[in-house]
Amino acid sequence: MRTARFALALFAASATGCVVDAADPDLAVDAPPLSENWTVSSFASTRIWNSGLVANLSGPQSLHCNLAYGSGFMMAALGVNEESLANPAEFIAKMDGRCREYDLVNLSLPWTGSYVNASIFAAPSFSPGVHWTHIPAVDAYPIGLQLRVNPGSHVKDVRVIYAHKDATGMALDVAAPSYSPWAIGYAGAIHTLSCPPQEVMTGMDLRYDTVAGPIRRLEIHCRELIW
Numbered sequence: 001m002r003t004a005r006f007a008l009a010l011f012a013a014s015a016t017g018c019v020v021d022a023a024d025p026d027l028a029v030d031a032p033p034l035s036e037n038w039t040v041s042s043f044a045s046t047r048i049w050n051s052g053l054v055a056n057l058s059g060p061q062s063l064h065c066n067l068a069y070g071s072g073f074m075m076a077a078l079g080v081n082e083e084s085l086a087n088p089a090e091f092i093a094k095m096d097g098r099c100r101e102y103d104l105v106n107l108s109l110p111w112t113g114s115y116v117n118a119s120i121f122a123a124p125s126f127s128p129g130v131h132w133t134h135i136p137a138v139d140a141y142p143i144g145l146q147l148r149v150n151p152g153s154h155v156k157d158v159r160v161i162y163a164h165k166d167a168t169g170m171a172l173d174v175a176a177p178s179y180s181p182w183a184i185g186y187a188g189a190i191h192t193l194s195c196p197p198q199e200v201m202t203g204m205d206l207r208y209d210t211v212a213g214p215i216r217r218l219e220i221h222c223r224e225l226i227w
Contacts, residue, residue, distance in 0.1 A: 039071045040223035047193040048219045056211040061121035064203030065099030076100035077134030084125040091214040093126035123213030133183040135162040142201040148188035154214030156186040195222030
């Protein structure tokens with residue numbers, strides 16, 4: 001039964017262009033199908049950090065997991081590259097997002113195994129090597145981002161804020177959030193972008209300096225869980 005169920009999940013994910021993350025150490029192979037008993041709202045709440053700088057500003061660079069891949073997908077990880085070695089500043093110069101499919105009904109395995117990595121933006125130059133920050137597989141739901149910033153200038157680092165279910169199993173315990181590791185490890189002022197209570201992070205928009213490279217404005221999108 002375990003082999004058959006995984007094979008079905010692999011076939012379904014391949015058909016939609018997703019990947020079944022069987023090699024992920026945080027993910028059990030025996031992944032159940034996504035429950036149809038929940039969704040996210042059609043209305044998005046937003047939380048914004050803005051440097052205030054507008055020179056050479058790009059258009060919106062976006063990734064919205066639920067709109068691109070289905071209502072079961074949330075933004076559960078970010079992969080970032082540092083500035084090029086020739087640049088003395090410290091900033092995120094490239095960012096990818098990982099959209100994960102969730103099963104909220106199964107308490108022991110919320111991830112179904114399907115995920116998609118997608119590019120959000122890339123500066124004109126950046127260093128090789130991606131630094132990933134992601135939330136755990138079991139009982140962890142993304143509810144925002146925490147940024148390290150150079151105030152009035154740019155984003156230096158990022159990590160994901162996540163919540164567990166409360167004792168009822170039908171709501172998120174947002175009063176006691178947890179955090180993924182910082183992606184790079186740069187120091188800087190902390191700016192927190194938290195979703196409203198009982199909402200999860202499903203995507204983001206950002207704008208960056210097309211000449212210098214840093215992120216100048218970042219906006220997360222959150223949607224209410226409908227059980």
